Amino acid sequence: MLVEFELIKRAQKGDGAAFNQLVLAYRKRILGTIARLIGHPEDVEDVGQEVFLRLYFSLDQLRSAEVFEPWLYRLTSNAAYDYLRKRRRRMESRMADLSEQQVVMADALASEKVDRDEGQRRRIREAVDSMLDGVSEEDRVLLTLKEVEGLSLKELGTIYHVKENALKVRLFRARQRVLKAFATARKHAVGASGSRQ
Amino acid sequence: MDHDKMDHDKMGSDDTRLDALFAAYRDACPDPEPSANFMPLLWQKIETREHTSTVFGRLARNLVTAALALSGILALAVSLSHSPTLPTESYVEVLAEDQARESLDYFEPVHIEPAADQR
Numbered sequence: 001m002l003v004e005f006e007l008i009k010r011a012q013k014g015d016g017a018a019f020n021q022l023v024l025a026y027r028k029r030i031l032g033t034i035a036r037l038i039g040h041p042e043d044v045e046d047v048g049q050e051v052f053l054r055l056y057f058s059l060d061q062l063r064s065a066e067v068f069e070p071w072l073y074r075l076t077s078n079a080a081y082d083y084l085r086k087r088r089r090r091m092e093s094r095m096a097d098l099s100e101q102q103v104v105m106a107d108a109l110a111s112e113k114v115d116r117d118e119g120q121r122r123r124i125r126e127a128v129d130s131m132l133d134g135v136s137e138e139d140r141v142l143l144t145l146k147e148v149e150g151l152s153l154k155e156l157g158t159i160y161h162v163k164e165n166a167l168k169v170r171l172f173r174a175r176q177r178v179l180k181a182f183a184t185a186r187k188h189a190v191g192a193s194g195s196r197q
Numbered sequence: 198m199d200h201d202k203m204d205h206d207k208m209g210s211d212d213t214r215l216d217a218l219f220a221a222y223r224d225a226c227p228d229p230e231p232s233a234n235f236m237p238l239l240w241q242k243i244e245t246r247e248h249t250s251t252v253f254g255r256l257a258r259n260l261v262t263a264a265l266a267l268s269g270i271l272a273l274a275v276s277l278s279h280s281p282t283l284p285t286e287s288y289v290e291v292l293a294e295d296q297a298r299e300s301l302d303y304f305e306p307v308h309i310e311p312a313a314d315q316r
Contacts, residue, residue, distance in 0.1 A: 020236070027235065032228025044229060049239045056243050121225035128222040147219040148226075175215075182218075183211050 002026060005065035012059050019059070023052050030076055037080035037144050039129035040087075051079045070158040073151070077141050077159065084137040134181045139174035146171055 002025045010018035031048045035041060054075045062071055132140045145151045145159070153164045153171075160167065286294075 023236065023239065027231050028228045031231055032226070035229055036222065036226045041229070045232060045235060045238075048231070049235070049242055052239055053242050053246065057246070124218070124221050124225040128218060131218075147216070148223045150223075179211050179215060182215055 001069065002029070005068075008062075008065040008068050012062060012065075019056060022055075026072060027052070030072065033073075033076055033145075033149055034080055036148050037077070037141055038083050039125065039132065043083065047079050047083050050083075051076050054079065067158065070155060073145070073155070074159045077145060081137050081141050084140065131178065131182060135174065135177050139177060142170060143174050143178060147175075 003022060007018050007021055011022050027048060030051055031044055034047045034051070035044045038044065038047060051072070055072060058075070062068060132144070135143075142156070142160075145156060146153075151159070153167055156167055157164050162170075
């Protein structure tokens, strides 16, 4: 926890200063999570403000201060999901459309051959964003929270209000879909580079 | 058999690559620094939504009050326009009167006017 329970309780009672402190403590972490969930840096602050706006108006429904973080993550994933659903960019760029360059870069990265300068980072972001655009918003949010944010199954279970076993199945299926898309894109890329030679 | 093993190995290597890609993605997307406008804009949005919900709440309360008043007036108007005159006779009396009227209809003698040429 980044803050004391007392601060959360004060914010729950409508203390504006306490809420302000709460936002200041969590905003960077939440903005980071949103950035990785939605993949559009230009919209991160908007979605972040939506999360804290929802927090402000729903804080009185929080049962106890101990579950504040999962609650905040739930609001974050819901806001990111709403944003992604609105954009529906995945219809435009499917995994099959991943450029050869992006896949080659991903392979090189996995082999630790790349120099991680800003250009490379940008390309990594683009590659993963394109790959995640090829799966549903639900899969994208769930996988990002697990694989990128590093949340445990227990934490995810609290956020999603589902049992760990059910979550394991969902995660496995989501990962299989991403893997399938990833493998197909690699095959396309290899085929394309082979036919060019 | 060998084909299955190859598929499994390939899947395993893709799994490893995917993990590496996710890890690299995490490193490539550090937590961004919030802009200076983040907090002022957030409070502005909170105030706007509070104001909107207050206005809507007030509007809803007014609508409910108006609807209640209107239904009260309508109920009063309906009750006044359809105020039934209470019967002074008993049920048996009404029934007897009705039956008497029916009997009269039935037994009423037929008056046949003689034709003009028979007179």
